[in-house]
Amino acid sequence: MTVVAESFVLPERRGTAGRLSDFFWRHPHVLLTVLLGPPLLWLGIVYLGSLFALLLQSFFSIDEFSGLINYEFTLATYRQLxxxxxxxxxxxxxxxxxxxxxxxxxxxxxxxxxxxxxxxxxxxxxxxxxxxxxxxxxxxxxxxxxxxxxxxxxxxxxxxxxxxxxxxxxxxxxxxxxxxxxxxxxxxxxxxxxxxxxxxxxxxxxxxxxxxxxxxxxxxxxxxxxxxxxxxxxxxxxxxxxxxxxxxxxxxxxxxxxxxxxxxxxxxxxxxxxxxxxxxxxxxxxxxxxxxxxxxxxxxxxxxxxxxxxxxxxxx
Amino acid sequence: MTTAVLFDNVSRHFGAVRAVDRVNLSIAEGEFFAMLGPSGSGKTTCLRLMAGFEQPTAGHIEIFGETAEGVPPYRRSVNTVFQDYALFPHLSILDNVAYGLMVKGIGREERRKAAEDALAMVKLPSYGARRPGQLSGGQRQRVALARALVNKPKVLLLDEPLGALDLKLREQMQEELKSLQKSLGITFVFVTHDQGEALSMADRIAVFNEGRIQQLGRPEDVYNRPTTRFVADFVGSSNVLSAKLCQRLGLKTASASLRPESVAIAPAADGALSLSGVVAGRSFLGATNRIVVDVDGNRIAVASPAAQSVPAMGTPVTISFAARDLHPMEDA
Amino acid sequence: MRSEKINRVPLGLKIAAAAGLAFMHLPILLIFLYAFTTEEKTYQFPPPGLTTQWFAVAWNRPDVWAALTLSVKVAAIATAAALVLGTLCAAAVSQTRFFGRETVSLLIILPIALPGIITGIALRSAFSIADIPFSFWTIVLGHATFCIVVVYNNAVARFRRISGSLVEASMDLGADGFQTFRYVILPNIGTALLAGGMLAFALSFDEVIVTTFTAGQQSTLPIWMLEELIRPRQRPVTNVVAMIVVIVTFLPILGAYYLTRDGDQIAGAGK
The missing domain is CATH 1.10.3720.10 (MetI-like)
Structure with missing residues (x-):
């Protein structure tokens, strides 16, 4: 009728899912990385990256004549603020x-x-x-x-x-x-x-x-x-x-x-x-x-x- | 006799906390084994080590002769009845019970039949269509049991299985669990903090404290002959006699235990030991009176039959007990 | 006796609460009235007459349809991305213990805790630095970023309700990680995800502050409305569109409410 376990360790589930499951179980950090990786990459790169780039620009200044950004560190913009x-x-x-x-x-x-x-x-x-x-x-x-x-x-x-x-x-x-x-x-x-x-x-x-x-x-x-x-x-x-x-x-x-x-x-x-x-x-x-x-x-x-x-x- | 579960010097540490500390134990096939101790004593961690939810920090675990370390819970022929039952709220009772068979790929018809049989075994034959939320605590407990047993595990683990039930139901379930275990012949390992439960159900008891086994033995031994002060106190509140008193009674041990029901308020008969003191406390417990006698600063509890008269507070009395009821212990 | 005490509401409180609720709802009801006004040039009250002709006019406006289609497309894709990312994050935060969990929660909430204009201008300047031209995808990128938190909040609240022992019970009964996810976790968080997705859709569908910075030449429906607000061209059509927007956003909110009402509240404060 039902499967009577012959031994204490049950057979592995066949296929990739079974093997991958065992792998994740043995390496929980890999699983965590897989779970957290995509959202953190997204928020870290897309969002924080943009935010950081923006804040960085506040330390640049604008050239009054050409209207172009002068990429040199300065606090002039903050003085202006x-x-x-x-x-x-x-x-x-x-x-x-x-x-x-x-x-x-x-x-x-x-x-x-x-x-x-x-x-x-x-x-x-x-x-x-x-x-x-x-x-x-x-x-x-x-x-x-x-x-x-x-x-x-x-x-x-x-x-x-x-x-x-x-x-x-x-x-x-x-x-x-x-x-x-x-x-x-x-x-x-x-x-x-x-x-x-x-x-x-x-x-x-x-x-x-x-x-x-x-x-x-x-x-x-x-x-x-x-x-x-x-x-x-x-x-x-x-x-x-x-x-x-x-x-x-x-x-x-x-x-x-x-x-x-x-x-x-x-x-x-x-x-x-x-x-x-x-x-x-x-x-x-x-x-x-x-x-x-x-x-x-x-x-x-x-x-x-x-x-x-x-x-x-x-x-x- | 085959060994079902073997712990060889097993430790499980969580950071600096030694939840389980160098535990050795061996559980025989078909045994009803209890792990008893207060919360935080390591008994539940030991259960989780057997189920595969925890891995030992050190030591070796064998289950039916096979190494258990590194085997995921879902590949162990070990099933658990959880303390909160952990029934799946989104599944019917029948689907709950059939879950283990379903994930193993057993056909619909076959697993329905097996699940119905399992429900009949726990005396809930017509409950299959209901949801867990519609069942009482006792019924859920039975479903949890059926759900585990339907997989025909080699070891069944029970985590405080009766903790959430009221007294009457608990006593009834104790009987049923015991007879179920005898008829199925499956090894049961259960965790409890209730000494009465452990004493009445188990073939053998391991008493845990602070991550270690304090004493392992048959219920009578653990109850009557505690080997450590902790066991004497935790299992049925034995009196612990100090080294000084032991010396006075002619014993050469650090301490000794003495059960309250082995002591009588009466002058010593032939061959019995006696001590004198004054009555320092009395309380009525129903079948017995508990009388505390102060012997030179040692408080010794006496369980005296309710029919006997109770001496007034401060009355000088003599207490006596047989020498064989005095059990030497390892620690002071 | 106790219930009697509870039920006796002070009159002042009753009036204050009723007035507050009226303040919240009457302006929205007014939108419905204006959709039927015959007045074309001003916001005259009371309306000189009532008509349904503006519905037909709005129906035949290709620019409204284009904006609506774009909004729905953006919201659908941003919601899909937010569902995947928000669920992954919620699963990691609630099912495992790891160093820096608090930081992750903070990072997810940041895009809505900071004013939208900061998110918008940050993305815009990043696009310009990276030489990414504005397109459909830049809008989606911005929307998905702040939609993640809505899905995350809903999913985390539900994960918290699934007792940890359910997952262990499933594993104990022989289900591996994937089976546990499919047969236990998914059925239990499904409605929360659906609710989170609906809210994310509503949020994206309505968003204007970030969108103005990431849209370039394209108009979503809110951008279309904003332009009408600044430079009104055809007020009656705006009135009709406003009413339709109200109705379209109400549906997912009601849906989300019914999906999550027993137990966790919609993480409403997380808009």
């Missing part, structure tokens, strides 16, 4: 990223908290999808939607008109810095779109962090006489913080490098992403573009290091 106009761009981008992150956290927290603490069963799944769908839907379509909304003849103006508070909008637009001709060419518009597009990335990490807080901790706090505000400040917020930091990695990094949103909805003043785009494109100054990209890399490096120390990666 820290010129007043460019510092202005960097400062503007970083403050925008910080503000977007802060407001995203404020908007995301109630949604994440509700989903983590109160949504159950079918509702929980629905909540999850309600976060995932906007998160994953097309970036350009989302930006486009806001172009429709913020346009002078668009829904927002119409809405303010209907409520008879159009003067409020006009007053806001008359303000310096945040105002402008219409919302779609103001910092306010840029800011709203940034928050809209990147805020969903904040929800899931916060939700994950909150879900790890046992419900009875909150009950224990109120049992010990804590008001809801105290419970939030001393129990929930500290425990949700790693999630907020994890989410902020995305909102911050994505805002820092974006060049499309400020181009479509915003004033003519540049953000880092636009500067990089302009320097490598029309200006043809690859070294300066490369130096510009170093800024988000350094900022994100510091940010990630800090986040890691706070244990935010466990919430990812």
């Amino acid at each position: 820290f010129s007043e106009a460019n510092l202005d761009i960097i400062l503007r981008t970083v403050s925008m990223a910080a503000l977007v992150t802060l407001v995203s956290a404020l908007v995301a927290f109630p949604i994440a908290y509700y989903a983590a603490r109160y949504a159950r069963g079918k509702w929980k799944a629905l909540f999850y999808l309600a976060v995932m769908l906007p998160l994953w839907s097309s970036y350009l379509v989302k930006v486009y939607a806001w172009k429709l909304i913020l346009a002078k003849e668009g829904i927002l103006t119409w809405f303010f008109e209907k409520l008879n508070v159009l003067w409020l909008l006009d007053a806001w637009l008359a303000l310096p810095v945040v105002g402008g001709n219409s919302l779609s060419v103001s910092y306010t518009g840029t800011f709203i779109v940034f928050v809209y597009v990147w805020m969903p990335f904040m929800i899931l990490p916060i939700q994950a962090a909150l879900e790890r807080v046992p419900a009875n901790l909150v009950e224990a706090s109120s049992d010990l006489g804590g008001t809801p505000a105290q419970t939030f400040r001393h129990v929930l917020f500290p425990l949700a913080l790693p999630g907020i930091v994890a989410g902020s990695i995305f909102t911050f990094s994505l805002t820092l490098g974006d060049y499309i949103i400020p181009q479509i909805v915003g004033s003519s003043r540049l953000f880092i992403g636009q500067a990089v785009y302009a320097q490598q494109g029309t200006a043809g100054n690859i070294p300066l573009a490369a130096a510009f990209t170093v800024v988000p890399i350094v900022i994100m490096g510091a940010y990630l290091w800090m986040a890691k120390r706070m244990g935010a990666f466990d919430a990812l």
Whole structure:
């Protein structure tokens, strides 16, 4: 009937597969190399190689007359980077990223908290999808939607008109810095779109962090006489913080490098992403573009290091 | 008698950790062999060495006279019942049991028949169409057993097979495993941290601690005559008498073991040994009372029948025991 | 009593959460409305009238079709490459122990942890240094690079759920490495790979930031849309395309959700 093993060692499976299998079993390092080789070669050569080549170029400079790259090591490009106009761009981008992150956290927290603490069963799944769908839907379509909304003849103006508070909008637009001709060419518009597009990335990490807080901790706090505000400040917020930091990695990094949103909805003043785009494109100054990209890399490096120390990666 | 498994000075080190340290053992064909010890004692690593999931750092392993080193697990006629059963969640029970035959290229009809027979053997004849998730813990355990036995292994390895079951089921499965092993005549090697399980099922027991075998012998010997302090303590909590007490009793060993049930609270009869002390603790265990008597700082436990009256705390008492119940041990 | 406590939601929280969700969804719904507007020149709200004629117009636009075809082709090939590379990496990281595992995880996540513009410009300058002309394949190369992480995240999450003893059990029962992969590993990670592939497809289909740097003269659908956004030529067609893009990206997301819902979540934060 069945094969009764005559001896302890069973016969080898015939064919190449059997032999190769035995070979891999005897040499697990070869197997590991076969598994890791292709992805590491791809990422190592295609990605890291490109990145390294780019960073290298930031130490070259551009010849002002010929417009050609001068392949000699110099820090001139970095001196150029820290010129007043460019510092202005960097400062503007970083403050925008910080503000977007802060407001995203404020908007995301109630949604994440509700989903983590109160949504159950079918509702929980629905909540999850309600976060995932906007998160994953097309970036350009989302930006486009806001172009429709913020346009002078668009829904927002119409809405303010209907409520008879159009003067409020006009007053806001008359303000310096945040105002402008219409919302779609103001910092306010840029800011709203940034928050809209990147805020969903904040929800899931916060939700994950909150879900790890046992419900009875909150009950224990109120049992010990804590008001809801105290419970939030001393129990929930500290425990949700790693999630907020994890989410902020995305909102911050994505805002820092974006060049499309400020181009479509915003004033003519540049953000880092636009500067990089302009320097490598029309200006043809690859070294300066490369130096510009170093800024988000350094900022994100510091940010990630800090986040890691706070244990935010466990919430990812 | 053929030797099923032979360990010759086998060591398995993980970096600086000596999981298994110079172990020698020989398991006879058809034997029900237990490896007993606390977690981290090396018993599971020994099992994995037999299955082929680990390779020895040093030493030599033979299974049925053939060298085991370098033979992959899938080419060993050795099968394992895993602690968490490791049933394939995506396959039906029948396909789970037939898996070993399937990968060996046995025809569909033949392996279905064999798998059904195996399921009948573990008393789950009509469960073939179900999925592992639909079975209780005890049923999964039986499926895991059938899945291993259908391959007719020369050695069956069981890793804490009953650990996840409740007490009642565990006792029932102990009986069944024992009778299954007797009827099939296959060598069983099982790993457990439960001394009761090892004592009741095994033909022989190897007690492990810190990667080494402390004692290897029949259950009665390991229980009654522990040779080291560790075994005395781990297997049924024997009393360990210090060198000083041994000396007082006329023994010339570093220490000796004495089972609580061999001690009585009574003056010595003819030929018996006795010690005096005071009652330092009492607890009711059901069938017996456990009375701890302090003899000059040595605490000696006495298992006294529940029917007997229990002396009050601090009462001076005399304890007595037969000289043959006192077993000299190797270490202090 | 305890459940009563849980179910009593503070009103403020309810409003804040509902407002947040509305903020996320209403703009997308607006896209659907605009696809039917009769207004051609402006973004006027409310629409003066509703029509379905723009669907026919969009249907007959060869440039839309060309962009759509290119996007689908790029996404398909980038997804295939990401599936192979991401699965290999996930298998290595979760099934074996080796020195430098953390570094490998970091390397895989880097292309999405750094802003897309950096990946884009790095690839572009590398292409120019290596004298590689822009083509279909340069787009695919860029897309596959950041799609790997999506597949990897899904596969690693599933690998973690397969208990290590399943693989050992298979080997113990006589299956060699290839048989174990085919009969145990693949059936158990299959849906996770499918989900990862769908997400990778959605990601690639939608990508614009890296693509602008690696595309040269060709237009993927997002590039086409971007051009329309910067220099609007025919707004109604853009409206229709935007709606179609929303629907096309929703399908793989829903699919991925249903494939992975019991247990691991889609590694959504890994977009």
